[in-house]
Amino acid sequence: MKANKLRQLVDRVKPQFEKGGKLSKLHSSFDAFESFLFVPDKVTLRGSHIRDSIDLKRTMTIVIIALLPALVFGIFNAGYQHFLSVGQAVTFFSWQAFGFGFLKVFPIIVVSYVTGLGIEFIVAQIKGHEVNEGFLVSGMLIPLIMPVDVPLWMVALATAFAVVFGKEIFGGTGMNIFNPALLARVFLFFAYPAFMTGDRIWIAGMTKGAGVVDGFSGATPLGELAAGHSDKLQDFMTLFLGAIPGSIGETSKLAILIGAVILIVTGIGSWRIMVSMIAGGLLMGGILNLVGANAYMEVPFYYHLVIGSFAFGAVFMATDPVSSSQTQTGKWIYGFFVGFMSVLIRVVNPAYPEGVMLAILLGNVFAPLIDHFVVQANINRRLKRATIKV
Amino acid sequence: MSQMFSSKNLKLLTNPLNLENPITVQVLGICSALAVTVKMKPAFVMALSVIIVTAFSNLIISTLRKSIPVRIRIIVQLVVVASLVIIVDQVLKAFVYDVSKQLSVFVGLIITNCILMGRLEAFAMANKPWESFIDGIGNGIGYGWILIAVSFVREFLGSGSVFGFPVMEKIGAYSIGYVNNGLMIMPPAALIIVGVIIWIQRSRTKSLIEKE
Numbered sequence: 373m374k375a376n377k378l379r380q381l382v383d384r385v386k387p388q389f390e391k392g393g394k395l396s397k398l399h400s401s402f403d404a405f406e407s408f409l410f411v412p413d414k415v416t417l418r419g420s421h422i423r424d425s426i427d428l429k430r431t432m433t434i435v436i437i438a439l440l441p442a443l444v445f446g447i448f449n450a451g452y453q454h455f456l457s458v459g460q461a462v463t464f465f466s467w468q469a470f471g472f473g474f475l476k477v478f479p480i481i482v483v484s485y486v487t488g489l490g491i492e493f494i495v496a497q498i499k500g501h502e503v504n505e506g507f508l509v510s511g512m513l514i515p516l517i518m519p520v521d522v523p524l525w526m527v528a529l530a531t532a533f534a535v536v537f538g539k540e541i542f543g544g545t546g547m548n549i550f551n552p553a554l555l556a557r558v559f560l561f562f563a564y565p566a567f568m569t570g571d572r573i574w575i576a577g578m579t580k581g582a583g584v585v586d587g588f589s590g591a592t593p594l595g596e597l598a599a600g601h602s603d604k605l606q607d608f609m610t611l612f613l614g615a616i617p618g619s620i621g622e623t624s625k626l627a628i629l630i631g632a633v634i635l636i637v638t639g640i641g642s643w644r645i646m647v648s649m650i651a652g653g654l655l656m657g658g659i660l661n662l663v664g665a666n667a668y669m670e671v672p673f674y675y676h677l678v679i680g681s682f683a684f685g686a687v688f689m690a691t692d693p694v695s696s697s698q699t700q701t702g703k704w705i706y707g708f709f710v711g712f713m714s715v716l717i718r719v720v721n722p723a724y725p726e727g728v729m730l731a732i733l734l735g736n737v738f739a740p741l742i743d744h745f746v747v748q749a750n751i752n753r754r755l756k757r758a759t760i761k762v
Numbered sequence: 763m764s765q766m767f768s769s770k771n772l773k774l775l776t777n778p779l780n781l782e783n784p785i786t787v788q789v790l791g792i793c794s795a796l797a798v799t800v801k802m803k804p805a806f807v808m809a810l811s812v813i814i815v816t817a818f819s820n821l822i823i824s825t826l827r828k829s830i831p832v833r834i835r836i837i838v839q840l841v842v843v844a845s846l847v848i849i850v851d852q853v854l855k856a857f858v859y860d861v862s863k864q865l866s867v868f869v870g871l872i873i874t875n876c877i878l879m880g881r882l883e884a885f886a887m888a889n890k891p892w893e894s895f896i897d898g899i900g901n902g903i904g905y906g907w908i909l910i911a912v913s914f915v916r917e918f919l920g921s922g923s924v925f926g927f928p929v930m931e932k933i934g935a936y937s938i939g940y941v942n943n944g945l946m947i948m949p950p951a952a953l954i955i956v957g958v959i960i961w962i963q964r965s966r967t968k969s970l971i972e973k974e
Contacts, residue, residue, distance in 0.1 A: 523939060525939075526941075537954065541961075559945065562944060562945045562948065563943045563944050563945035563946070564941055564943070564944060565944055566941070567941070
């Protein structure tokens with residue numbers, strides 16, 4: 373009954389937003405809310421089309437579901453790390469940790485969505501096109517790749533930058549060259565380095581430094597490694613499970629693995645990119661192992677998969693269907709390149725403790741070029757086969 | 763006198779400010795626009811130097827235009843521009859040494875500034891001295907105001923000051939948690955800001971938008 377009432381309400385106000393109605397300027401906003409609440413009644417009228425139950429809304433929803441394990445774990449971890457830093461013993465999966473973490477993480481999510489969707493709605497009204505679901509995933513990815521102690525106004529600013537300069541300028545969802553969520557992070561990384569790196573920002577409340585236990589270090593494994601403390605590196609299992617400092621969603625590789633399975637089973641994330649990126653990272657790690665010029669290079673190559681945001685980047689960022697390569701061969705090359713560069717930047721360049729973000733953006737730049745050559749090679753191969761005899 | 767400031771001549775002065783702006787429309791002289799716009803003071807001095815050099819090189823080349831052999835005209839133009847740039851550089855070193863230090867190599871690089879060669883080739887070689895002089899000033903100002911606009915944004919957001927005056931500190935922005943934007947100090951920020959200026963300009967003047 374309730375749903376019907378809502379349906380009636382929507383139907384009653386609908387004519388106002390149609391062409392010629394009083395509020396026709398807000399048509400796309402209305403459209404967005406209607407298709408959010410109900411299955412849209414628009415169907416193709418004629419012609420043959422390939423039909424698939426997967427549309428943009430479903431795709432985005434599945435990605436959000438895949439992100440949930442990482443998010444929930446991130447919330448627990450935010451609380452757990454905080455209590456650890458002030459010297460209170462709480463178990464990891466406790467309501468205390470969840471409650472505290474939730475109060476820290478939830479505002480970041482809200483700010484990200486309100487800013488991003490706000491801009492999307494405004495632009496849609498001005499340009500007169502539909503509000504689409506493109507920001508649903510970006511809006512969730514942005515909080516997950518932020519340090520938990522980041523000031524909220526910075527999140528808002530970065531989101532605005534990413535949506536305007538990463539997406540709307542190129543023509544909106546599906547036209548962007550770069551991954552918008554990563555653009556938000558890279559903006560903050562260069563604009564406010566003091567709030568995006570270091571050994572305090574990863575623990576909720578540690579930036580202000582109140583009540584932090586003496587000798588407690590909030591440095592991420594990457595931070596420790598970049599500072600030359602490779603002896604402080606946790607063992608593989610700890611890093612894999614992820615009760616360590618880091619960006620909100622990146623720490624638990626187990627949670628990310630669950631997300632990866634969801635994405636691969638539903639066919640939404642490209643397993644080619646994930647596999648080739650991991651291969652690229654392992655190869656570069658192996659090469660650096662052989663070189664072994666310093667302690668960082670001697671970190672066993674498989675560790676690179678579980679420290680920093682390599683796993684998160686491989687599963688959720690590099691696989692972005694818009695900014696990655698489109699051809700199948702291209703996906704192998706693209707993923708491999710990103711993985712290879714990630715570990716190279718991470719280990720060799722001390723100014724950038726985490727190379728995954730920069731490597732994926734670099735990969736985004738090269739993706740169209742890779743596609744071009746793959747397509748061209750295919751054309752040449754087929755031309756050779758089809759020689760015209762005179 | 764009225765001849766000298768006819769509406770046609772005034773157009774030479776005002777067109778480069780907007781519709782024929784060397785930076786935002788012709789996309790010339792981008793390199794120095796990226797390099798010297800971190801602070802307003804160097805940008806202002808740079809703008810002034812370029813105005814002087816474009817104006818006088820246009821004037822001199824236009825005066826000589828009939829006696830310059832066509833085949834070696836580029837060399838002659840370069841000699842004139844280089845001499846003017848050296849004079850400007852020496853004056854800067856003598857009177858505003860600290861700014862000259864900040865501008866470093868970029869004053870010398872005015873010689874290779876595309877706007878200069880562009881104006882000499884496209885205008886001064888074919889027009890009378892007075893028109894060429896006005897055209898030089900117009901293009902110099904067209905270049906200069908973009909430089910100052912970009913440097914205003916970069917200095918205000920990146921260092922929290924305007925012309926070296928610490929605005930953000932005076933209004934107490936830092937005490938409520940405001941932080942300077944480090945991205946604005948870096949060269950890419952200038953590209954983004956120039957891009958935004960072009961964006962605004964094109965959305966205001968539809969005639970600049972190319973047909974597909």
